[in-house]
Amino acid sequence: MEKTAITIINTLKNKGYEAYFAGGCVRDMLLGVEPKDYDIVTSAKPEDIEDILEHTIPIGKQFGVILALRNGHHFEVATFRSDSGYSDGRRPDYVTFTSAKEDAIRRDFTVNGMFFDPIANKVIDYVEGKNDLNEKVIRFIGDPKKRIKEDHLRIIRAIRFKTQLKFQYEPRTYQTIKKYKKLILDISKERIRDELIKIMQLPNLDEAFTDLEDLRILDLILPEILNLKGVAQPLKYHQEGDVWNHTFKALKSLSLNTPNEVKWAVLFHDSGKPDTFIVKQDRIHFDGHCQRSAEIAYNALLRLKFPKEFISNVVWLIKHHMMMKPLLEMTQRRQNHWYSHPQFSNLLQVFKADITGSDPSDFTLYNKIYADFVNNKITPTQKLLTGKDLIKYFGINPGPIIGKILKEVEHQHLEENIHTREEALIYTKTLIKKWNI
Ligand code: ATP
Ligand code: MG
DSSP: OHHHHHHHHHHHHHTTOOEEEETHHHHHHHHTOOOSOOEEEESSOHHHHHHHSSSEEEEEGGGTEEEEEETTEEEEEEEOEEEEOOTTSSSOSEEEEOOHHHHHHTSSBGGGSOEEETTTTEEEOSSOHHHHHHHTEEOBSSOHHHHHHHOTTHHHHHHHHHHHHTOEEOHHHHHHHHHHGGGGGGSOHHHHHHHHHHHHTSTTHHHHHHHHHHTTOHHHHOHHHHTTTTOOOOTTTOTTOSHHHHHHHHHHTSOTTOOHHHHHHHHHTTTTHHHHEEEETTEEEETTHHHHHHHHHHHHHHHTTOOHHHHHHHHHHHHTTTOHHHHHTSOHHHHHHHHTSTTHHHHHHHHHHHHHTSSSOOOHHHHHHHHHHHHHOOOOOOOSOOHHHHHHHHOOOSSHHHHHHHHHHHHHHHTTSOOSHHHHHHHHHHHHHHTTO
8 A cells, every 4th residue: 555655656746746645644654553544745736636646536625635546545635735714613714725834734733744755765844743753742733722723623633642642642732622622512523423433443442531531521522421430330240340441341352343333332332321220139230221321322323423324233232232141042043033133243242342341251151142143144245335435535415316326336346346445436436427426
């Protein structure tokens, strides 16, 4: 992927433009971590980028961002810009195409503000990012107050990068976040959601939640999860501590490629425990907590504007997270019916996380169901594109046309004419032309 990205930089340079790697990938390369994706910045204007590179999609042309597809990978190629306006604290009102230096200082944190020239093998650092990278410090570029007021999402981004990179906060960065944290109530739920999704993908996500709680931000964005703190559980099954400890122990047991549905289901699986807590007979009980957790998750995810299908999958997983015992008592035919549910392998992952998050952990039931499922399972086919992709990459308005395109893409996939996500994107572009969309 890096080699392909370099060929794109070379192509732009050969036409006389400046072109560099930018942002997260430079940070990761300097840290010796393999970047997830390679973003490219250039002095070429969007129209020039589209002329020079083959297979492009104008995903954010008004902000100067073009998606370039090459060798089965995709790269964001963006024109140097500075952002202006921010009258809504969300997005720049307009952008101006500028120089590399201006593009560096509009970025959020010093460690995210560097460029790399792979041809000259040189880091271009206008923001003293290298020093902070060496000292493992998260620091706003410029005046923290101004930077938070421009875009309030940067509050959560600071917490995310501090956790992701295992860095510390620069004092003024920390104090300013603390002081202006309430501004996050003013940003779109979708943007908060997308940062939270990224936080949920970190192996040490519990540290981000601890910071969110410590800075009194969690009560503003996910009060349902703050409510898990201090809720006692029966000692016999839960020596790990309160529901908060159990939830994060369970979450941390999930591997990196666990589907988001599973992660969010585990986050909320016991959110109904505070409301259903009762001490009777010999111990603490939480009668009906699955149902209550499912309701709480439904409302929270709806508020955060998750897609309907995602919400219903998460809710289903939560509702059935105590199904292991009943499952084993069913007839084989009925069990098979459950195993063929498209979400059953996800449910197994929720079961497993729930057990791993408990002390003592008893995997006897789980192992039985797992073995039985593996012997009987019917795997649903993986989709290459979703409706969300069509909206994001091609700006298509939600409506029946989305289903029509997805059906055609799936048809070509089943016919083995296309095999990858990138091929599906290129094919979609031709469809859009052909159908005059
Ligand atoms: P990751 O590896 O998690 O994707 P990243 O650094 O690539 O990290 P992105 O959210 O993909 O993070 O953003 C890419 C780059 O764009 C950042 O490194 C930063 O320079 C800039 N950036 C993104 N969002 C903002 C923002 N809200 N304000 C200022 N700069 C931003
Ligand atoms: Mg990125």
